[in-house]
Amino acid sequence: MSNIKKRLKAERRFKFYGQLGVFLSLLFVTLLMLKIFTTGSGAFFRTTIEADVFFDPKFMQVDKNSSDKEISRSSFEALADSVVNNNFKDLNEGQFIKVREMFTRRFDYQLRDYFLDNKDDYKKTVKLKITASSDLDQIVKGNYPRNVPEEQRKINDYQLSILDELNKQERIGSTFNFWFFTNGDSRDPETAGIWGAIMGSFYALMVCLAFAFPIGLFASVYLEEYTKPGKITDLIEVNINNLAAVPSIVFGLLGLGMLIGVFNMPFQVPLVGGLTLGFMTLPTIIIACRSSLRAVPPSIRHGALALGATKTQTTFHHVVPLALPGTLTGTIIGMAQALGETAPLLMVGMVAFVMEIPGGPLDPATGLPSQIYLWSESAERGFIEKTSAGIMLLLLFLILMNLTAVLIRRKVEVKW
Amino acid sequence: MVDNNNFALKTNNVYVHYGNKMAINNVALDFPKNEVTSLIGPSGCGKSTFLRCLNRMNDVIDSCKVEGSFIMNNTIDIYRDDLPIENLREKIGMVFQKPNPFPKSIYENVAYGPKIHGVTSSQSELDDLVKESLHRAGLYDEVKDRLTDVATGLSGGQQQRLCIARAISIKPEIILMDEPCSALDPIATAKIEDLINELKENYTIIIVTHSMSQASRVSTKTAFFHLGNLIEEGDTSKIFTKPDKEQTNDYITGRFG
Numbered sequence: 001m002s003n004i005k006k007r008l009k010a011e012r013r014f015k016f017y018g019q020l021g022v023f024l025s026l027l028f029v030t031l032l033m034l035k036i037f038t039t040g041s042g043a044f045f046r047t048t049i050e051a052d053v054f055f056d057p058k059f060m061q062v063d064k065n066s067s068d069k070e071i072s073r074s075s076f077e078a079l080a081d082s083v084v085n086n087n088f089k090d091l092n093e094g095q096f097i098k099v100r101e102m103f104t105r106r107f108d109y110q111l112r113d114y115f116l117d118n119k120d121d122y123k124k125t126v127k128l129k130i131t132a133s134s135d136l137d138q139i140v141k142g143n144y145p146r147n148v149p150e151e152q153r154k155i156n157d158y159q160l161s162i163l164d165e166l167n168k169q170e171r172i173g174s175t176f177n178f179w180f181f182t183n184g185d186s187r188d189p190e191t192a193g194i195w196g197a198i199m200g201s202f203y204a205l206m207v208c209l210a211f212a213f214p215i216g217l218f219a220s221v222y223l224e225e226y227t228k229p230g231k232i233t234d235l236i237e238v239n240i241n242n243l244a245a246v247p248s249i250v251f252g253l254l255g256l257g258m259l260i261g262v263f264n265m266p267f268q269v270p271l272v273g274g275l276t277l278g279f280m281t282l283p284t285i286i287i288a289c290r291s292s293l294r295a296v297p298p299s300i301r302h303g304a305l306a307l308g309a310t311k312t313q314t315t316f317h318h319v320v321p322l323a324l325p326g327t328l329t330g331t332i333i334g335m336a337q338a339l340g341e342t343a344p345l346l347m348v349g350m351v352a353f354v355m356e357i358p359g360g361p362l363d364p365a366t367g368l369p370s371q372i373y374l375w376s377e378s379a380e381r382g383f384i385e386k387t388s389a390g391i392m393l394l395l396l397f398l399i400l401m402n403l404t405a406v407l408i409r410r411k412v413e414v415k416w
Numbered sequence: 417m418v419d420n421n422n423f424a425l426k427t428n429n430v431y432v433h434y435g436n437k438m439a440i441n442n443v444a445l446d447f448p449k450n451e452v453t454s455l456i457g458p459s460g461c462g463k464s465t466f467l468r469c470l471n472r473m474n475d476v477i478d479s480c481k482v483e484g485s486f487i488m489n490n491t492i493d494i495y496r497d498d499l500p501i502e503n504l505r506e507k508i509g510m511v512f513q514k515p516n517p518f519p520k521s522i523y524e525n526v527a528y529g530p531k532i533h534g535v536t537s538s539q540s541e542l543d544d545l546v547k548e549s550l551h552r553a554g555l556y557d558e559v560k561d562r563l564t565d566v567a568t569g570l571s572g573g574q575q576q577r578l579c580i581a582r583a584i585s586i587k588p589e590i591i592l593m594d595e596p597c598s599a600l601d602p603i604a605t606a607k608i609e610d611l612i613n614e615l616k617e618n619y620t621i622i623i624v625t626h627s628m629s630q631a632s633r634v635s636t637k638t639a640f641f642h643l644g645n646l647i648e649e650g651d652t653s654k655i656f657t658k659p660d661k662e663q664t665n666d667y668i669t670g671r672f673g
């Protein structure tokens with residue numbers, strides 16, 4: 001009698017511990033997400049200052065009849081300065097510099113981009129929302145405190161007074177920061193974007209896939225279907241499993257030493273990064289593929305062999321197609337791992353400041369995680385929200401990839 | 417008694433080892449053309465092992481060593497080095513104990529053999545061959561509207577008849593069947609037995625079975641194995657009515673096995 005009570009109590013206690021564990025892990029994940037979302041969401045918006053822009057021939061080297069090429073090559077720096085002078089009357093030189101600092105350094109680019117699309121505004125005055133500098137942006141978003149001594153602020157009292165004036169005139173606004181999704185990296189947080197890193201990671205993953213998937217598939221097929229079990233296959237098996245557990249930085253060193261050192265491949269390019277990630281993903285793919293091959297019942301092989309199919313026909317007509325969903329699932333999970341890996345990218349130099357969007361696997365590039373790492377290292381406050389926003393995107397890609405893997409597994413699950 | 421030319425397959429001095437373990441011990445057995453021969457015997461006596469020797473499916477098993485002579489149509493040594501194993505299996509088909517259709521469409525299952533052997537030269541010819549094979553396996557009427565459905569969705573009995581259709585699609589001379597009905601209910605079994613009776617017009621059939629009644633219903637010749645030895649062989653009627661050996665008698669009367 002007392003025994004059953006004790007056992008039930010133990011049961012309840014165990015259940016409680018389990019629930020507590022689940023609750024705590026969910027709590028931590030939620031806190032992490034919350035933190036990332038609250039810090040990162042700011043990166044999707046940027047502060048703007050409304051200004052009257054007069055496309056003044058005096059300050060422009062081009063006119064409405066100029067070709068796009070000419071416009072792209074010409075400087076709008078002088079025009080930008082004139083906009084500042086026109087909108088804020090009677091500035092002395094010191095004041096001018098301070099006001100100019102409140103706008104993004106890429107002020108001129110923004111004017112040029114606008115003019116490219118609106119050449120008819122030549123000699124006309126239009127109201128434009130000019131992007132504010134990151135420091136002003138951070139003040140407006142409340143990430144920088146205002147009520148600290150002036151020397152601890154990046155925005156001085158004079159600039160604050162201008163800001164308040166602009167606020168009163170309702171000329172401070174906020175706009176969706178599509179630059180974050182279309183630009184490459186930049187020294188200025190307000191114009192820094194993640195697209196370069198996304199493309200860098202994309203090319204690296206494509207190289208990784210093109211390298212690791214066929215090799216992994218053929219290696220697995222050979223090991224599973226063609227070799228006889230024995231000491232050598234056991235040795236290979238153990239080695240592959242070990243390889244899967246090797247820290248990624250070791251693969252990075254391999255990429256550095258072999259691809260760059262021995263084969264003289266260029267530094268910093270997705271081709272090398274992708275191959276390095278490929279070394280890392282290969283064991284994952286082989287393990288997934290071999291277990292999928294092993295899951296194909298021998299009766300299928302016997303059925304084909306008994307019909308007079310050759311070993312290769314049996315393998316590629318029947319066994320491999322059945323093992324493919326499992327292999328793909330493993331591959332995608334391996335690629336998701338590769339996407340998040342920073343260390344190999346660091347070793348092969350895919351962690352430099354790259355402004356241009358890479359156009360192919362041979363262009364210098366960073367990867368998503370290394371871009372996040374770069375931003376997190378940066379002292380500027382404006383990059384903190386970029387870091388979190390970058391993490392959000394990385395997590396999104398990881399979730400999408402893992403979801404695809406699960407869906408493939410669900411969808412193509414074979415019934416015998 | 418029978419003229420030599422009427423044997424589809426003659427075996428002699430057959431020994432099979434799995435590693436050091438002997439599974440078949442000096443067996444000699446001949447299979448008359450266009451007749452059904454059944455192999456019976458207690459579990460583990462080596463019936464499947466012997467059957468697998470006949471289309472060299474034992475080659476798949478690493479530890480398995482086969483010795484002996486296997487002569488097909490009085491001329492072809494089926495273990496000859498220069499005879500491609502694929503050609504041999506085209507001539508000697510096999511149906512397994514557990515239905516093992518490919519997880520592809522019904523059509524694909526039957527069309528696969530003809531495709532790899534290049535039996536047909538056009539799509540319509542292949543269509544006809546698939547239809548004919550399904551017909552002869554007594555399955556066509558049941559599946560004619562869903563040839564593109566996946567074969568693993570069929571019932572066990574249908575799957576087994578599909579496997580028979582698959583085996584006869586490449587027009588073998590001999591069909592080996594290893595307990596083809598052991599996974600089936602009596603109705604499905606009856607259908608397969610009817611099928612065997614029809615097929616023997618054109619094929620030599622060698623069937624392993626645990627059912628005495630099945631052996632007596634479908635076969636004209638029966639061989640009784642025990643512990644890797646061939647104890648007795650002969651006309652089915654004789655084996656089941658007055659066998660020469662005590663062991664055979666004990667087995668068929670159910671006294672051991």
Ligand SMILES: Nc1ncnc2c1ncn2[C@@H]1O[C@H](COP(=O)(O)OP(=O)(O)OP(=O)(O)O)[C@@H](O)[C@H]1O
Nearest residue numbers: 434439457458459460461462463464465466477479
């Ligand atoms: N792949 C294998 N490896 C090792 N030994 C095997 C293998 N297959 C069969 N044997 C052994 O060979 C002997 C004969 O087996 P076999 O499968 O031929 O018997 P069987 O007469 O078909 O039995 P059942 O009626 O149960 O199917 C058995 O002792 C079995 O353990």
Ligand SMILES: [Mg+2]
Nearest residue numbers: 463464465594
């Ligand atoms: Mg058996």
